[in-house]
Amino acid sequence: MSALFQNYARRPFAIVEGKGTEVFDTTGKRYLDFTSGIAVCSLGHAHPAIVEAIKTQSEKLWHISNLFESPGQEQLAASLVKDIPLDYAFFCNSGAEANEAAIKLARKHTGKHKIIVFEQSFHGRTFGAMSATGQDKVRQGFGPLVSEFITLPFNDVEQLKAAVDSETAAIMLEIIQGEGGVNSVTEEFAQAIADIQVNSDVLVIVDEVQTGIGRTGTRFAFEQTAIKPDIMSMAKGLGGGFPIGGILAKEKFFNTFSAGTHGTTFGGNPLGVAVAQTVINNVFDEAFLQNVQQKSAYFVEKLQQAFPEEKYTIQGKGLMLGLGLGGENVAPYVMALDEAGLLTVAAGPKVIRLLPPLTVTEQEIDEAVGKLQAVIKNSRIEVDK
Incomplete structure (x- = not known):
């Protein structure tokens, strides 16, 4: 057994x-x-490049804690934000953790709690990420979820416009819903989100956990749409098989994630960032x-x-x-x-x-x-x- x-x-x-x-x-x-x-x-x-990266780094340093400076994290962050409208990175271990960080950052920065999400989405299985997921089968049996996630039909422009109000902190979406059926955001819906972002203080969180790191033919899937995220989550392909995730965010969030506001023991460890840097060096070519x-x-x-x-x-x-x-x-x-x-x-x-x-x-x-x-x-x- x-x-x-x-x-x-x-x-x-x-x-x-x-x-x-x-x-x-x-x-x-x-x-x-x-x-x-x-x-x-x-x-x-x-x-071969990933095998060599793990071998080389494993002979130097596996873990030292985020209490110390990390040249590897600095290099990886710079590689990820180069030539895209995002400025700072935080590294963790998985997509669910990345989405938790994105949700926390949005709520802390805005002081609001209402986040609009969409049916058939999937953002992870921790309580926050599960609450953001628009699939009942993921959420059933776990009791009260994190409140103030408003779930709407995907690609429904009118319902989205009607749901946004002065209490809305963010809109959170996948450019292509992976677990939900490989459903792509329409051009009209993407433009509607971009317009809301420009004409209000509503943030846009893009979950690129599955779509990012070259999977859709560009570095990130949002680059093929009108959407320019305020916060973007990533994981999966970032490590090419080694566990690493993270978020990228605009400069305006720099002081929101100040010392002690969020953290992780293993996130951005030397092995993880060495592998992720190798992946980026290849894929972002x-x-x-x-x-x-x-x-x-x-x-x-x-x-x-x-x-x-x-x-x-x-x-x-x-x-x-x-x-x-x-x-x-x-x-x-x-x-x-x-x-x-x-x-x-x-x-x-x-x-x-x-x-x-x-x-x-x-x-x-x-x-x-x-x-x-x-x-x-x-x-x-x-x-x-």
Whole structure:
């Protein structure tokens, strides 16, 4: 009997080794990993530069505490804010922690508590982040949540305008809702948020935990919209598989997070920032991002060729794509794809999420699309609609 809590619906095999997009289980079976640890392994598995960064830093210093100056954090922060409208960084360990920091910063800075969030969003499983999440299944059973999160339909401009008032501290959103179905913000909705930001003192918090660090073809997904966040959270792909998260924020917040207002024991430790700096050095290269965009266009074209019928939908940006199956429950297909050697993850009950490493090759995309087509269109699977 396992000594672990059974809070994960684990798949019945263990991945023990990986290189690039390929991973292997305990029997030696090969899979293409189109989950990337849920948008985490941005440079694939065991990337030589990350391996070297961990090896080099591990021989110097693992942990020293944030009581001391951190040259590594200073360098990483400067790399992240370069050429974007954000000025300061705080580092933590995960996306949920990053969103907690963003919520705290917004409430402390404004002196207000009301934050507008959206249906089908996902911001984490701590109490604050869970309260901001617009999915009942995440929140059920935990009693009273953190108050004054107002949940609205995503991309509904009129309801958003009606909900904003003098007590609103912030609007918090994902540019593409990952867990909620790979739902992208519309241009109209993004512009409405930008207009509210300009014409009021309402802050905008953008959750880039899943969409950031090149995942959508630009450094951050907000760069493809009219939105310019006051505060932005990040994690997942930032460490390429090593736990690190953080927020970036505008200069006006500098005095709000003064000494003693917020902190973390392990956040921004030397190992984490060394790995994250290596990821940034690779991913934020202009040629690398252009390559992600080219591979995204290739992937979408191949998916459109394989699934031309109207019942299928292809959504998302960059290498954060979703394949909708015309309202069918995707869980049986995800399991069948495991058997076929392609690892995927659901985005809600109706969409298969496709999140390969940013280093995926066209040949691996071809192989993955072939497996998707074989399983989804050519297999007989009993589906609970």
